[in-house]
Amino acid sequence: MLMMLNLYYIWSLLLFLASLLFLGFSLNLMLLDYSLMIEWILLSFNSVSMSYLIFVDWISMGFCFVVFFISSMVVLYSGVYMGSYNYSSVRFLFLVLMFVTSMLLMIVSPSLVSIMLGWDGLGLVSYCLVIYYSSLKSYLAGMLTCLINRLGDIGLLVSISWLFGYGSWNFMFYLDYYSNLIFYLIIISSFTKSAQIPFSSWLPAAMAAPTPVSALVHSSTLVTAGVYLLIRFYNYFIFKNYFFLFVGILTMSMSSLCANYEFDLKSIIALSTLSQLGLMMSCLFMGLVDLSLFHLLSHAMFKSLLFLCSGVIIHLMGGGQDIRIMGSVCVNLPLTCSCFNVANMSLCGFPFLSGFYSKDFIVEMGAFNGLNMFFFIFFYLGLGLTSLYSIRLIYYTLLVGYNYNSFIHSSLGGSIYCMKYSLVLLSASSMTFGCVFMWLTNLDLSFLILPFTIKILSLLMVSLGVYLGYGLSFVSYLMPNKYYFLNGSMWFMYSYSHGLFKANYTYGVTLLKTMYWGEFYGGAGLSFYLSKISNLMQFMFFGSLSGFCLMVIIWLFFLI
Structure with missing residues (x-):
């Protein structure tokens, strides 16, 4: 066991040193x-040349620094979290290292083939990590994760085949010459990895993985791979697109609203990740590519910290994830709860923390560039809802009285060993990263002149969200049950669909009642209607000779 733990510490040190090396390169x-x-x-x-390319610039090296820094903290944390009570923890460590290697391959590749290697590696290793606990829930979540990510792989494979016509897979040389359809294909492929609507259901399901995996994979690396790929493929004339902007804002609003009706601690944080991914995507499709990268990096820091803090709380709560059975955790875990609050406040956009610099700047640039009223309202609504679910989370876990059992209470004072070093280092980066990055990249040289009311509006929305989040914690049901079903299941994206279709389709077709909306408008619905039409045709052909002749004439007319 000592050898296992030492192996964790050795790899943590190596990853940390590599992250410092990448930081030096980037600067x-x-x-x-x-x-x-x-x-x-x-x-x-x-005339055939097969080559392997690596592209190194400050963006790729900066992202490598963030990935390796968070990986080193997660590996250090896992030494206690995973190594103390099972014999497969070395397998877990090497799976994490394989994941980091796949991410590195994807980050430094300017060729779609080498990106495909990293992209595929991310999907396969994340599947192995999600099913790590080998329960039925883990297997189902892993299958959902793997199948949705496969859709993105198909899109990239079609893109690779298409690019043969341009003579090279190195997309950076041809960004101004590609067909628009290739860009749209790559955008939709990235949507699967970054869990945008309608591919959002896998991200909360993937929370069946161990908490260190959630911190690394589902906050800072795997889900941001799609955003990073689009930043690399960025072409202003194609990406300034109101339809994809609408999808990003819809994802942001849906996940923020659903997080307010969720009681699973990790699911709330997963939905908040989804909300921030929606913000990054909408920022990208408004043409603010630098700010999208800025928010991607700062979000990775405080979101991984949030997951690691929640992991400590779950670990010492006997594995319970329901926030209703927590309460006054801060009495027993003062350091963890302090870090948890720092991450939550940074997520809300609290002034002078890391998240404030990126989120406030994105909203102000959006207002300055002339968003229409619809997007304007939803952007500020997303800000308010973020602070609302964050305050609700703080209230349920830290502020209310003891809700858990006495036998769990006796174990809460246990030491968290090396976990605390990861938490403190990530807290420091969550507080300083935004300010330092803005200073280094000169993003603050943009001169924005806004009316006082719009300048103060983002702060007002955050404050209103804080006030409402605290107030709504004391309010029982205000809406009908169907409203809570809708928001408690990601707008019927993967569950409770039976109730939705029972309400909408009252005629006696059992298949329609049980199909999800994705299936209803997708493959299963199409095959269902095709079989119905073929049955009808068959019935018509079995009828009288005159009916048969009429059908033949109609088909001939269609053919002509």
Whole structure:
């Protein structure tokens, strides 16, 4: 067991040193305004050349720094969380390392084929991590995760085949020449990995994985891979797109609203990740590519901290994740709860924490560039709802009286060993990263002139969300039950659909009553109607000769 734990500490140190190395590279490349492309010719035969490319600039090195820094903290944390009570913890460690390697492959690749290697690696390793606990729930969640991510892989494979017509897979050379359809295909492929509507259901389901996996995979790396790919593919004339902006804002609003009706601690944080991904995507489709990258990096810091703090709370609550059985955790875990509050406040956009710099700047740039009233309202609504579910989470877990059993209470004072070092380091980065990044990249040189009311509006919405979040904690049911079913199940995206279709389709077709809306408007619905039409045709052909002749004439007319 000692060897296992030492292995965790060794790899944590190595990852931390690698993250510092990447930070040095990133700062140096940013200072010199320099980028580097390394090419290995694997096979050269007549006019066919197979090569492996690595593209190094300050963006890729900065993202590598964030990924490796968070990985080192997660591995250090896992030494206690995973290593103390099972014999497969070394397998877990190497799965995490394989995941980090796949992420590195994807980040530094300018070629769609090498991106595909990293992209596929992310999907397969995340499947292995989600099913780690080997329960039925884990298997189902892993299958859902894997199948939805496969859709994105299909999109990338079609893109690779398509790019043969341009003579190279190195997309950076041809960004201004591609067909718009290739961009749309890559955008939709990225939507599957970043869990935008209608592919959102896998992200809360993937919370069946161990908490360190959630902190690394489902907050800072796997889900942001889609956003990062779109930042790399960025073409202003195609990405300034109101339809995809609408999808991003819809994802942000849906997940923020649903988080207010959820009682599972990890599901609330997963839905908040989904909300921030919607914000990044909508920011990207407004044309603010630098701010999207900024929010991606700052969000990774405080969201991984939020997951790790929740992991400590779940670990010492005997594995219970329901926030209603928690309460006054801060009495027994003062350090963890302090870090938890820092991450939550940063998520809300509390002034001078990391999340404030990116979120406030995105909203102000959106207002300055002239959003229409619909997007304007939903952006500020998303801000208010974020602070609302964050305050609700703080209230249920930290502020109310003891709700848990006495036998759990006796174990709550247990030491958390090396976990606390990860929490403190991530807290420090959550407080300082936003300010330092803005100062380094000169993003604050943008001169915005806004009316006082709009300038203060984002702060007012956050304050209103805080007030309402605290007030609604004391209010029982205000709406009919169907409203709570709707918001408690991600707008029927993967469950409770039976009730929805029972309300809408009262005629006696059993299949329609049990199909989800994704299936109803997708493959299953299509095959259902095709079989109905073919049955009708067959019935018509079995009828009289005159009816048969009439059908033949109609078909001939269609053919002509």
